[in-house]
Amino acid sequence: MDAELQQRYFQQTGSQWVLSESIRKMVKFRTGNICADTLSASALEIGDLDLVICRNVFLYFHADAIGNVINKMLEILTTDGYVLTGHGELPAQTLGDLQATIFPDSVIYQRPQTMCAISHGGSL
Numbered sequence: 618m619d620a621e622l623q624q625r626y627f628q629q630t631g632s633q634w635v636l637s638e639s640i641r642k643m644v645k646f647r648t649g650n651i652c653a654d655t656l657s658a659s660a661l662e663i664g665d666l667d668l669v670i671c672r673n674v675f676l677y678f679h680a681d682a683i684g685n686v687i688n689k690m691l692e693i694l695t696t697d698g699y700v701l702t703g704h705g706e707l708p709a710q711t712l713g714d715l716q717a718t719i720f721p722d723s724v725i726y727q728r729p730q731t732m733c734a735i736s737h738g739g740s741l
């Protein structure tokens with residue numbers, strides 16, 4: 618890590634670096650089912666996210682379920698917010714408004730500035 622960032626956001630405790638309290642107190646942990654739960658307006662109250670990291674989860678879902686979860690992610694992302702998945706999890710899937718940017722080693726997905734209407738399948 619960049620030394621300036623390390624100094625700004627971490628405190629050294631013995632041989633370990635601990636993330637500063639000001640950052641840690643912004644973290645909220647929630648448990649939920651991304652297929653069954655509404656992410657934006659339920660008890661989960663997730664929204665305005667700059668980044669969703671969802672690795673090795675879509676692998677277990679069928680195409681319809683992936684489409685529904687992508688729509689939910691689009692709802693909770695900020696404009697230009699990113700989704701990161703594991704390698705090869707979303708190619709060949711219907712991405713809705715989520716836009717893929719392809720790099721030599723990976724793919725990054727992003728919520729665009731403007732979106733078409735989000736259609737929900739089933740209960741969100």
Ligand SMILES: C[S@@+](CC[C@H](N)C(=O)[O-])C[C@H]1O[C@@H](n2cnc3c(N)ncnc32)[C@H](O)[C@@H]1O
Nearest residue numbers: 649650651652653670671672673674675677703
């Ligand atoms: C193979 S693990 C990947 C864990 C971690 N993301 C990683 O890459 O190491 C799959 C994870 O997906 C979670 N998962 C599967 N279906 C889910 C669902 N419908 N809602 C929320 N989490 C789910 C499981 O609980 C499990 O933690």
